[in-house]
Amino acid sequence: MFRRHAEPGNVHAPACVSARMQRKRIGFLSFGHWHPHHSSQTNTGGDALLQSIELAVAAEELGIDGAYFRVHHFARQLASPFPLLAAAGARTSRIELGTGVIDMRYENPLYMAEEAAVADLISGGRLQLGISRGSPEPALNGSHAFGYVPAEGDNDADLARRKTELFRTAISGERIVRGDPRMSGDGALAIQPQSPGLSDRIWWGSGTRETAVRTAELGMNLMSSTLLVEDTGVPFDELQLEQIEMFRAAWAEAGWEREPRVSVSRSVIPITSDLDRQLFSSREDSQDQVGILDGVRARFGKSYTGEPDEIAAELAQDAAVQAADTVLLTVPNQLGVEYNARMLETIAREIAPAFGWSALAPA
Secondary structure (H helix, E strand, O other): OOOEOOOHHHOOOOOOHHHHHOOOEEEEEEOOOOOOOOOOOOOOHHHHHHHHHHHHHHHHHHOOOEEEEOOOOOOOOOOOHHHHHHHHHHHOOOOEEEEEEEEHHHOOHHHHHHHHHHHHHHHOOOEEEEEEOOOOOOOOOHHHHOOOOOOOOOOHHHHHHHHHHHHHHHHOOOEEEEOOHHHHOOOEEEOOOOOOOHHHHEEEEOOOHHHHHHHHHHOOEEEEOOEEOOOOOOOHHHHHHHHHHHHHHHHHHHOEOOOOOEEEEEEEEEOOOHHHHHHHOOOOOOOOEEEEEOOEEEEEOOOEEEOHHHHHHHHHOOHHHHHOOEEEEEEOHHHOHHHHHHHHHHHHHHHHHHHOOOOOOOO
8 A cells, every 4th residue: 555665775765865855845824714803804714715725826826836724623714625725726737735734533534535536636636635633722522523532442643543544545545345246246445536646645744753753654744833742942943853854764764665745834924014014023922932732841933023034044044944845834814815925925035045945947
């Protein structure tokens, strides 16, 4: 089902190899907030969805590599990703379309496999699906209300891992259900449709070094955000770099055929106008933050807010940004498409080249 190297000599390749072999990419990450308020450009769920598609179109025109969407339930945010990804795929032709991340506790893995394949085929094979156990949410046991309760002796993380295994099996083309002899003979059947290559474009949202190693052992790409649910006292980017290096070492040890991808997320707000200064100049999150999340000590990465040249210099020194092949930039989606497109243009022109990105030449 999942392919490893046959030659043992390839197993011990340097952990940094894939960072050098892969082109640096940037994408936006939208949480899809909406709220009926005069200051918001997204007053309804429809506004958030349609503007997400329009921002993907605008980002592609700017040469941005990816449009990624956060998935939340029981909240005024983007919830059901596959109709959105399919619609964005039909409106664009080059940009990658992804999630960051889908909470697997809420998913029917076989129906999800069908939806993912359909959206991927519509987009021409551009989906990059970030999945995970999920993050803290407003609902108490929300996935239980969807009908998904862990088996006796299991917890939510176990439930998410089991669903992930079945989902990945299904999209890899494995025959997973016995056919009805009256309809299809005695053979087993696979989920349809299948989208070739999708199984190599699954990412696990990892919040610790340990889960990053497990992600590599399972053959998934690594998605690391602005939060790690552990803290060793070192700056966030150094801790995240350690996570990435452990992932790549474990990947090499596992002997997978392909090179993995690694993404990190950053909050980047260039200040270039009076409106920017009015909205963001007073932010107080310019340093790492340490706190308690779900009962464990966690480290939150700082935001990068300021003049473009200052941000560029800081990100050029960010160890994890340098190590990752993909950098996802969170956007304040409630400010609307025009504002966020202008912000992405500033980042692409004045900031991203400092950490190794350049736009692809038009096809």
